[in-house]
Amino acid sequence: MTSLATRVPRHIVWDWNGTLLSDNHAVVEAVNVVCTAFERDHIDIDEWRSLFGRPLQKCYERLLRRSLDEQDWARIDVLYHNAYRDLLHSCRLADGVPNLLADWAGTGRSQSLLSMWFHDELVPLVSSMGLDGYFSRVDGLREDLGGGSKAEHLVRHMDALELDxxxxxxxxxxxxxxxxxxxxxTDCVLLTTGVMSRTALEEAGCPVVDSISEALARIDGRTG
Structure with a gap:
């Protein structure tokens, strides 16, 4: 991975859920719909942060304290996503958005959006929030079942944009x-605004900050 201390990036690939979109409450409520269906006590954001990880199926096995077969996992996927969709209207943009996106664009640099939310739903959602004009490309998950790795999606995303x-x-x-x-x-900056604790995020060895404004400052070398 390159060093933010020696090379200033020209392009940001933004994550969506938990990064540009503040949706922790919707995530937890949707997880609790799953808990109800599997007769498990409800949790809060702190407990979900203590359990969250990849692969997601193993994460839910820790949550539900049981092994999950293919039928269970398909059921969880439907329960979670349907509940989350019902709450999307209550989610707001992260603090400083879209002004911070406009500030970045104003420097002549580019940005794009890569999400593991379903592509056919992501594109109109981003447009409805007035953000589509800031991104040179918007990509979401094109598979029917969520929860896979983001790495291959990122490589394809950058290839499509012909980015170094x-x-x-x-x-x-x-x-x-x-x-x-x-x-x-590529480089990475992680935010503490989503579903993982700072302690867990710091395991990655990349900068961990508490807000988008701090992330942008870190990218431009304005903080330590």
């Missing part, structure tokens, strides 16, 4: 973002 990985930084909120960046040869 050394000019790119990924801003996300989970270790999967850092792992994807490492495999793709």
């Amino acid at each position: 990985p050394r000019d790119v930084v990924l801003i996300g909120d989970v270790l999967d973002d850092a792992h994807a960046a490492q495999r793709a040869g």
Whole structure:
């Protein structure tokens, strides 16, 4: 991975859920729908952060304290995503968005969006929030079942934009973002605003900050 201390990125690949979109409450409520269906007590964001990890099926096995077969996992996927969709209307943009996106664009540098949310739903959602004009490309998950790795998606995303990985930084909120960046040869800055604790995020060895404004400052070398 390149060093933010010696090379200033020209392009940001933004994550969506937990990064540009503040959706922790919707995530936890959707997880609790799964808990109800599997007769498990409800949890809060702190407990979900203590359990969250990849692969997601193993994460849910820890949550539900049982092994899950293919039928169970398909059921969980439907329960979670249907509940989350019902709550999307209550989610807001992260603090400073879209002004911070406009500030970055104003420097003549580019940005794009890569999410593991379903592509056919992501594109109109981003447009409805007035953000589509800031991104040179928006990519979401094109498979029917969620929960896979982000690394291959990031490589395809950058290839489509003809980006040099050394000019790119990924801003996300989970270790999967850092792992994807490492495999793709890009930098990464992680936010504590999502579903993983700072302690877990720091395992990645990349900068961990508490807000998008701090992430942008770190990219431009304005903080330590």
